[in-house]
Amino acid sequence: MESTTPRGTRTGFTTGACAAAAARAAAQGLETGQVPDAMESLLPNGQRVRFDVHDRRCDAHSAHAMVVKFAGDDPDCTDGAHLTVDLRLLPGKAGEIAFVAGDGVGTVTLPGLGLAVGGPAINPVPRQNIADNLREAAPRLLTQHGLEVTVSVPGGQEMAKKTTNARLGILGGISILGTTGIVKPYSTAAWRASVVQGIQVAATLDHGVVALTTGGRTETFAMQTLRAERPGLPAACFVQMGDFLRYALDEVVAQGLPEVVLGVMVGKLTKIAQGETITHANRAEVDTGLLAQLAAGIGASPQVCAEIAAAETARFAAERMQALGLATAFHEALAQAVVRTLMAPDRYGGQFRLQVLVCDFDGQKMAEADSTLFPPT
Secondary structure, X not given: OOOOOOOOOOOEEOHHHHHHHHHHHHHHHHHHOOOOOEEEEEOOOOOEEEEEOEEEEEOOOEEEXXXXXXXXXXXXXXXXXEEEEEXXXXXXXXXXXXXXXXXXXXXXXXXXXXXOOOOEOEOHHHHHHHHHHHHHHOHHHHOOEEEEEEEEOOOHHHHHOOOOOOOOOEEXXXXXXXXXXXXXXXXXXXXXXHHHHHHHHHHHOOOOEEEEEOOHHHHHHHXXXXXXXXXXXXXXXXXXXXXXXXHHHHHHXXXXXXXXXXXXXXXXXXXXXXXXXXXXXXXXXXXXXXXXXXXXXOOOOHHHHHHHHHOOOHHHHHHXXXXXXXXXXXXXHHHHHHHHHHOOOOOOOOOOEEEEEEEOOOOOEEEEEEOOOOOOO
């Protein structure tokens, strides 16, 4: 029957859920002598979902199964990936479950992810979910033997190039992820989780700083600027936070990082200055009245300030100030406003040093402000 779910709203399944289903099917093969062509699998959230199983084979000591990932309408680089599991008996190691990174699954090379360095990039929740399914599918077998679980994703090395894995020290492939088993379309939860994880990794390094940027342009700018001052600063110290400043700074505090650098352009900068820490376009309008006040403070005429206040975008104010030769002073005033806002006593004051770096739309540096040089009032 054709799905009646509108396109754009279809949910899918995580790499972890698909790996667990493949592992369960392979375990049933070891238990019964035949890997099934479909398998109802337990998800981390307690739901049970039926998955089609492909590439099935087993013998007395091993089994092989594969589940094709469906990501729903989420723009996920692993959609269509072949989550493949090979199980191998570990004779005499009753109940033991060991995980191995197969082809296309990354290896952890940096601390801070909650996973052993040198081990497979299979996150804790998927590990537990795989283990739960194995114990349900092959209880008799596990009373006598252990199981080695090798998870593979053919083509995972190419998929990983579209992720931040290398920056996090996950090399050689993708991570096996998922906290509920369900992928929601265009989920912000996945981005928030990646921001938090990136900061956790940055906190394990010796540099004591994380640079938070809103996207690729601001990240390139922040890297060039900071590495000119601190050669060799690794990519793991740079985290694209997107719109999730609040989650990023809360994790900075939780990890005890002493220094934060923000790399931003005028639009997000304005929203942060006006007190927004979730800066998505749908969450709040740009306060052009604030920009008009800043423009007045650096000598712009009442007419120009009125034009800025009546405009729809922060970019209009930036371009107007540029035309009047006031761009540097304007961006400096805005950066200082961000420092005052974020370092207020009822926000993050005293919890870390804050440096704000501002670039224009071409990625050229416009201004900076530092909480140690410009203390909040």
